[in-house]
Amino acid sequence: MDLIHQLPDRLLFAIPKKGRLHEHCVSLLKGADINFHRYNRLDIALVKNLPIALVFLPAPDIAKFVGDGNVDLGITGQDMVEECQVTDKVDQIMELGFGCCKLQVQVPIKSGINHVEELVGKTIVTSFDVLAAKYFAELDQEYLTDEEKADGKKTKIEYVSGSVEAACALGLADGIIDLVETGETMKVAGLKAISTVLETQAILIRNKNPTNPSLVSKITSRIKGVIAAKKYVLLNYNISRDDLKEATKITPGRQAPTISPLENSNWVEVQSMVGKDDAAEVMDKLEEIGAKDIMLLKIDNCRV
Template sequence: MASHNPDHCLFAVPKKGRLYEKVTDMLKGAGVEYHREPRLDIAICKDMNMTVVFLPAADISKYVGEGNVDIGVTGVDIVEESESDVVRVMDLGFGKCKLCVQAQTSSNVTDVRTLAGKRIVTSFPTLARKFFDPLDKEMGVTTSINFVSGSVEAACGLGLADAIVDLVETGTTMKAAGLEIVATLLETEAILITNPNSKHKDIVNLLQHRIQGYITSQKFVMVSYNCSADVLQDVTKITPGKRAPTITNLTDGGHAVSSLVMKKQIVKVMDELHLAGATDILVFDLANSRM
């Protein structure tokens, strides 16, 4: 690893996998600029006293908890599995999936308690043990929890397990392996975490504001339209905005209105505005924001 300024805040992000592209896009949108040289897992930010370190997502929670790095992005599942002492700064809204007990469809398991005392294969042995321990106590048995680092979904088909505990995102891989969900341990997504004793709380706060601004800009669009005075009250009810719409008086006695609208609702909102008498309806994407 290349050297870095010891006074810099260290920010750990996933070096590859399902979270890598999402995180790099988020940082770019949030204005966190850096240049990563090929084959290097470290990059110094251009306008912040911060160094980005690229690490396996499964290790980030541990590094943050132990104070080796100040801030990181990883999944709730990783934090819970590692039992690291970290502060959950904010949820990032991507990388959403569920950690589930899965069994073969052909086994017709309808009650997860019937799997107590059986063989479980997982990459999350701590969480699996926490889930099955109360069931073991209830049933008077001991569940065998075996760790594997990959290809967990193949364990049942190979006769190595009676069930698995693994992440489910779309369910495609699970169904292809002939598995179905029996129980859900937790719902997870990518989160921003920090060490509770970090000396760079100013950088943490700045980064949080930048990321929150970008996330907000991805959720909302700006709608702008004109309307007459007699329909102003009706149209502003359709577009109340995050706090309130911006209303400007026009020389013809009408009004120009601008308001934030949830991106996923904008088509419906435009239809409602048109029916309510609004004209010149325009929609603008947001690059970034501060609310």
């Protein structure tokens, strides 16, 4: 296995090596027909059917490496792009709809603190020290007195690499800045959120000057297709021509529904893309106006 020597001609595409984003990314690649085999414990995998090498990296490194141009393309969190300060160096191609959470300022419920300005001058523990420092620098500017500023007083930002939620209970912090998805971790740790620094989700990013722009475009449109396919389903049903006008109002399609005549009858078959979240409601309405044989079909991939 001489992977390293096979890399120079390949586009490098970085994928989170573990954690929440990893499985989503693997299924996205599969949907985009990017086929690879990853050997156990190896963080590089050659794509079998395209000149691409996948590199499996921690999410923060992906933002940095794509920004610095070591890697052409990557999937990471929007929070990481901000935290690594590479917003000017990468193109944020598209939001991917997973890894959705909020970066929030949290305090112990028992602290009696309700507003973020009450933390000014105190100690904040976080894994997002760059974003935390920016956030509190503005608050310091607004809420510290001139005397305090002259004395060099600042909100203290301490970095920890994980288990941020334990910091207040351990007496290390007055508040924390951490990600919140379900709120379960925050609740169990006896914390509450008092403000949101940013909302984030997974994102596809590319370096501003990728090595092979046409391959980047090809991968991008394939991934766009997989993401779009997740948002839509295909509805297929039969309806009398008398009710067709009403039916096409219910299922106008993205451009227009496809209508095919049924042989020897006054009925037609209609096919139309429908938003996944609206599908049940749309089926109810079609049934109400007399549509028959209503079928909902999953879309594996599409270009819309």
